[in-house]
Amino acid sequence: MTDVTFDAHLIDRLRSAQHIVVLTGAGMSAESGIATFRQGPSALWTNVDPEEVATPKAFGRDPERVWRWHLERRDSMAAAQPNPGHIALAELEQHVPRLTLITQNVDGLHRRAGSHNVIELHGNLLQARCATEGTIYDTWPAPPPLPRCPECNALLRPNVVWFGERLDSALLEQAQAASFDCDMLIAIGTSGLVAPAATFPMNARAQRALLIEINPEKTPLSRHVRYGFRQPVGHVLPALVAAAWPPSARALAPLGSPATIKT
Ligand code: BV8
Numbered sequence: 001m002t003d004v005t006f007d008a009h010l011i012d013r014l015r016s017a018q019h020i021v022v023l024t025g026a027g028m029s030a031e032s033g034i035a036t037f038r039q040g041p042s043a044l045w046t047n048v049d050p051e052e053v054a055t056p057k058a059f060g061r062d063p064e065r066v067w068r069w070h071l072e073r074r075d076s077m078a079a080a081q082p083n084p085g086h087i088a089l090a091e092l093e094q095h096v097p098r099l100t101l102i103t104q105n106v107d108g109l110h111r112r113a114g115s116h117n118v119i120e121l122h123g124n125l126l127q128a129r130c131a132t133e134g135t136i137y138d139t140w141p142a143p144p145p146l147p148r149c150p151e152c153n154a155l156l157r158p159n160v161v162w163f164g165e166r167l168d169s170a171l172l173e174q175a176q177a178a179s180f181d182c183d184m185l186i187a188i189g190t191s192g193l194v195a196p197a198a199t200f201p202m203n204a205r206a207q208r209a210l211l212i213e214i215n216p217e218k219t220p221l222s223r224h225v226r227y228g229f230r231q232p233v234g235h236v237l238p239a240l241v242a243a244a245w246p247p248s249a250r251a252l253a254p255l256g257s258p259a260t261i262k263t
Contacts, residue, residue, distance in 0.1 A: 002231075004239045010227055013184060013210050014244040019098040021182040022089060023200050027189020027215060029107050031083040031234040034076055038191050039217065044073075055162050059131075063155060064145050070158040074125045077107035085188070085233035086113035088241045093117065095245050100178035104190060104197050106160050119175050121167060121197055123160035131155045172196065179203035186212045188233050192221040201225075 014020075026036035037044045052058050053069040090113045093099040101118045103110055106125040110118045128140045128147060132154035140147045140156055147156040161167055176196075179185065185204035192198045201221050205211055211225040214233045222228050229236045 004229065004231065004236055006240055006243045010212075010240075011244050014096075014240070017096050017184045019100070019178070019182045019184075020092070020096050021100045021102060021178050021185045021200065021204060021209075022092075022188060023185065023190060023197065024089075024101070024103045024105060024110070024188045025190025025192075025197075026105060028085060028103070028233055029077075029080065029083070029105055029109055030189065031085060031232060032080040032107075032109060034080050034107055034109075035073075036189075038193070050163055055164050057164075059157060059162070063157075067146060067158070070125060070160070074158070077109075077125055080107060080109060082109045082113035083234045085237045086110055086115070088237040090114035091245075092237075092241050095241070100175070100182070102175045102178065102197070102200060104194065119171050119178075121161070121171055121175060123158075125158055125160055127159035128156040129159040131157045167196065175200060176203065180207055182209050184210045184212065186214065187219075187221055187225070188214045188237070190215070190219070191217075192219045 026034070027039075030036055035042050035044050038046075040046070048069065053066050059066045086109050089101060089110065093101070093115055099117060101110055101115050102121055103118060104122050106120065106123050108124055108126050126138070128137045129135065130137075130149035130152065133149065133152055135149065135151060136159055137156065141150070148154065149156055179200035180203050182204055185201055187201050190197070192201070198220075201211055201224065205224055211221075212227045212229075213219070213221055213225040214229045214231070214236050215222075216230055216232055218228075218230075
C-alpha cells in the first residue's frame with residue numbers, strides 16, 4: 001500500500017475544527033472481518049436478497065429464517081475486534097471540541113473502540129427488541145426455535161432498522177442537526193446508497209462544511225468531496241490523526257506545514 005500524504009490545509013482544518021461529523025458504513029468494519037453489503041463475492045446482498053431477510057414482511061413471513069441470517073452476522077460481530085480505523089476515530093474524538101459519530105453499522109465496534117458520542121442510526125444487532133412492546137434486551141433466551149419476550153411472550157426481533165422501516169426519530173433528528181452544524185464531515189466505508197443516511201454529507205455540503213471520503217472505491221459522494229482517500233480506513237485514518245496530532249511529545253509542527261507519514 002502506498003504512503004499516505006496529507007496537505008497542510010487539511011491538517012490545519014482538522015486541528016481547528018470545532019465540530020466534526022463522521023458517517024461510517026460497513027467498510028469501517030471490513031478490516032475487522034465483518035462482511036460488507038455490496039462489494040465483492042462475500043458481500044451480503046450478493047448472497048441473499050434483502051427482501052428475504054431484512055424487511056418487516058420477511059420477518060412476518062419466515063421469522064426463523066430472518067433470525068438465522070441475523071444470528072450468523074451477530075456471532076461474527078461479537079467475535080470481531082475493533083480495527084485501527086475504529087481506534088483512530090476514538091482518538092480523534094479526544095482531540096476535537098465535538099465529534100458526532102453517525103454509524104450505519106450495527107456491530108457495536110465504535111463503542112468497544114472507545115468512541116462515546118455514537119449515534120447507532122440502524123440499531124445494534126447485539127441486542128433484541130420485543131416486537132410488541134419495544135423493550136430492548138442485551139441478552140435473551142436462545143431461540144427455541146424463536147426467542148420470545150420474557151415479559152409478554154411476543155416474538156423478539158433483532159434490534160435493527162430494516163428496509164421500509166422508520167428510523168428512531170430522536171436519533172434521526174440528532175444526526176440531521178449534526179450534519180447541518182458541523183464544519184467537517186468525514187464519510188468512511190459507505191457506498192452512500194441508503195437513505196436517509198446518504199443525505200447527511202449533502203446537508204454538510206449545503207452549509208459549506210469540508211467533505212472528506214475514505215473508501216477504496218468511488219461512490220456517488222466522491223465527486224462532491226474536497227479530499228478523497230482511495231485506501232482502506234485502517235491505513236488512512238491512523239496516519240491522518242498522527243499527522244495532525246503527532247504521538248510524540250514533540251511540539252506540534254507550526255500550522256501550515258505539510259505532513260507525510262510513512263506507514
Ligand atoms: C426509510 C440494517 C422511510 C442493519 C440496513 C428508492 C430510492 C431511494 C430510497 C429508497 C428507495 N426505495 C426505498 C428507499 C428507502 C430505503 C433505501 O434507502 N433503500 C436503498 C437500498 C435504495 N431506506 C429505508 O428503507 C430506510 N427507512 O427510509 O423509512 C419510511 C417512512 C415512513 C414510513 C415507513 C418508512 C431504512 C434503511 C436502513 C436499512 N437497514 N441495515 C443491518 O442489518 O446491518 S441498510 C444496510 O445498507 C446498512 O445498514 C447500511 O446502512 C446500508 C448501506 O450499506 P453501507 O454501510 O454503505 O455498506 P456497503 O456494503 O453498501 O458499502 C461498503 C463500502 O465500504 C463500499 O463502498 C466499499 O468500497 C467500502 N469499503 C470496503 N472496505 C473498506 C471500505 N472503506 C474503507 N475501508 C475499508 N477497509
